[in-house]
Amino acid sequence: MSKRIVNVGLVGGGAGAFIVHPHQKAIHFDGTRRVTCAALHPDPAVALEEARNWTYPLRGYGSYEEMIAEEMKKPIGERMDYVLIVTPNHVHYGPAKMALEAGIPVFCEKPLTVTLEEAQDLSCIVKEKNIPFCVAHTYLGHWSTRMCRHIVRTGLLGKIRWVDAYYIQGWLAGRTEDKGVVQAEWRVDPKRAGISGCGGDIGTHALMQLRYVTGLEVTRLQGFLEAFVEGRRLDDHFTTYCELNNGAKALVRASQISIGHKNDLGLEVNGEKGTLRWRQEEPEKLVINLPGQPDRVYWRGEIQPNDGFLGDVPASLLQEPTIPSGHSEGFHDAFARLHRFFEEDVRAYQNGSYKGEDGARYATVDDGVVGIAFLNAAVESNQSDHKWVSM
Numbered sequence: 489m490s491k492r493i494v495n496v497g498l499v500g501g502g503a504g505a506f507i508v509h510p511h512q513k514a515i516h517f518d519g520t521r522r523v524t525c526a527a528l529h530p531d532p533a534v535a536l537e538e539a540r541n542w543t544y545p546l547r548g549y550g551s552y553e554e555m556i557a558e559e560m561k562k563p564i565g566e567r568m569d570y571v572l573i574v575t576p577n578h579v580h581y582g583p584a585k586m587a588l589e590a591g592i593p594v595f596c597e598k599p600l601t602v603t604l605e606e607a608q609d610l611s612c613i614v615k616e617k618n619i620p621f622c623v624a625h626t627y628l629g630h631w632s633t634r635m636c637r638h639i640v641r642t643g644l645l646g647k648i649r650w651v652d653a654y655y656i657q658g659w660l661a662g663r664t665e666d667k668g669v670v671q672a673e674w675r676v677d678p679k680r681a682g683i684s685g686c687g688g689d690i691g692t693h694a695l696m697q698l699r700y701v702t703g704l705e706v707t708r709l710q711g712f713l714e715a716f717v718e719g720r721r722l723d724d725h726f727t728t729y730c731e732l733n734n735g736a737k738a739l740v741r742a743s744q745i746s747i748g749h750k751n752d753l754g755l756e757v758n759g760e761k762g763t764l765r766w767r768q769e770e771p772e773k774l775v776i777n778l779p780g781q782p783d784r785v786y787w788r789g790e791i792q793p794n795d796g797f798l799g800d801v802p803a804s805l806l807q808e809p810t811i812p813s814g815h816s817e818g819f820h821d822a823f824a825r826l827h828r829f830f831e832e833d834v835r836a837y838q839n840g841s842y843k844g845e846d847g848a849r850y851a852t853v854d855d856g857v858v859g860i861a862f863l864n865a866a867v868e869s870n871q872s873d874h875k876w877v878s879m
C-alpha cells in the first residue's frame with residue numbers, strides 16, 4: 489500500500505522569492521511529499537492573494553501565526569506535517585519557535601537565527617520535545633559531500649592538517665541592493681540579515697561543509713570582516729583563520745565581491761596521507777591526490793569498494809535511489825535528498841519511533857547554533873584588532 493503523502497507548509501516564498509522554488513521542487517521530487525498550505529508574505533492581504541495565484545492549489549493564510557493555529561485544528565493526515573521556513577533571517581526564530589511549541593517539525597533556512605540566544609532557545613525546545621529539526625545546509629545533500637565525509641572520517645587521508653573551506657560569489661560587487669533586487673536589499677541590512685552579511689549568508693555554508701566532512705570543530709579563530717562596497721553596513725568579504733580541535737588549521741572564508749565567481753563553494757582537506765578536493769559547481773565528483781600517484785576522480789555511481797584507496801563503502805553511498813551516473817545531479821537533487829531524510833524522521837516522529845538526529849544526514853539545530861556562535865566569534869575578533877577568540 490502506498491504511504492500517506494506528507495504535507496508541508498511554507499512560511500515565506502511569495503512572488504519573486506528565490507529559495508522557496510528549489511525547495512518546493514525538492515519537496516515534490518519523490519511523490520511522497522507535497523506543499524499544501526502557506527503564509528507567503530508579511531502583509532496578510534498579499535499573502536492570501538499570492539496563495540490564490542500559486543501554480544497549484546494551496547490553503548493560503550494571512551500569517552504564519554494563523555497558519556500554525558489553524559493547521560493544528562485539523563487531524564493528522566489533513567494538516568501540515570512539517571513547516572518549511574524560507575523567510576529572511578530575522579523571520580526564522582518566530583515561526584520556528586511557534587511551530588516547535590505546537591509539536592510541528594521544522595525545516596528552516598540558514599543562518600538559523602540572528603542571535604545566539606534565539607538559536608540556543610530553539611535547540612532547547614527541540615531537545616525537550618524530541619522533535620525533528622533541519623537547518624537547510626543544501627550542499628550536505630550532494631552524494632559527493634557524503635562520500636567526502638566517508639573518506640575523511642574513515643581516516644583514508646590520515647590526520648588532517650589543513651582545511652580550506654570557501655564560498656566565493658561576485659553578485660554583490662556593485663550596489664546590487666539599489667537596483668530593486670529584493671534578495672540583496674535584506675542581505676545588506678543588519679536588522680534583517682544579522683550581525684554578518686557575507687559570513688552569515690554563505691560563510692556558514694563553508695563552515696558546515698568543513699564540519700560535516702571532517703568531523704572537526706573550530707576551537708578558536710581570528711576574524712576579518714570587510715565591506716568593500718562603499719556605504720555597506722555589513723561585510724561583503726569574510727575571512728576567518730581557525731584552529732580546529734585536532735590541532736589542524738583552517739581558513740573558512742566567503743566573498744560576495746569576487747567578480748566572476750558564481751556559487752563557488754569548495755572544500756580542500758589536506759591530510760598526512762593525501763588531499764581531497766570538492767567543488768559544488770561540479771557536484772557529481774570529488775578528487776583525491778595521493779603522493780606520487782595519478783589523481784583519482786570519484787564520480788557518483790562509479791564507485792568500486794577496495795580499489796587500492798577506498799576500503800569498504802557503505803551501501804547507502806553505493807545504492808542511491810536516483811538517476812544513473814552521467815545524468816547530472818545538482819542543487820535540486822541535493823535539496824531533495826535532505827527533504828527525503830527529513831520525511832523519514834517526520835514519519836518516525838508521528839508514529840512514536842523518532843530517536844533524534846545525529847547530523848549524519850542533514851544539519852541539525854545544534855549545527856545551526858554552532859553557525860551563529862561562529863559568526864559571533866568572527867565579529868568579536870574583527871572588532872578587537874583580530875585577536876584570537878575562542879568558540
Ligand SMILES: NC(=O)c1ccc[n+]([C@@H]2O[C@H](COP(=O)([O-])OP(=O)(O)OC[C@H]3O[C@@H](n4cnc5c(N)ncnc54)[C@H](O)[C@@H]3O)[C@@H](O)[C@H]2O)c1
Pocket residue numbers: 499500501502503504505506507508527528529530551552574575576577579597598599624625626670671674689
Ligand atoms: N540553503 C541555501 O542554499 C539558501 C540559498 C538562498 C537563500 N537561503 C536562505 O533562505 C532565506 C530566504 O532567502 P531568499 O533569497 O529566498 O529570500 P527572498 O527575499 O527571495 O524571499 C523571502 C520571502 O519571505 C517572505 N517573508 C518575509 N517576511 C515574512 C513573514 N513575516 N511572513 C511570511 N513571509 C515573509 C517575503 O515576502 C519573500 O517571499 C534566507 O534565510 C536565506 O539565507 C538559503
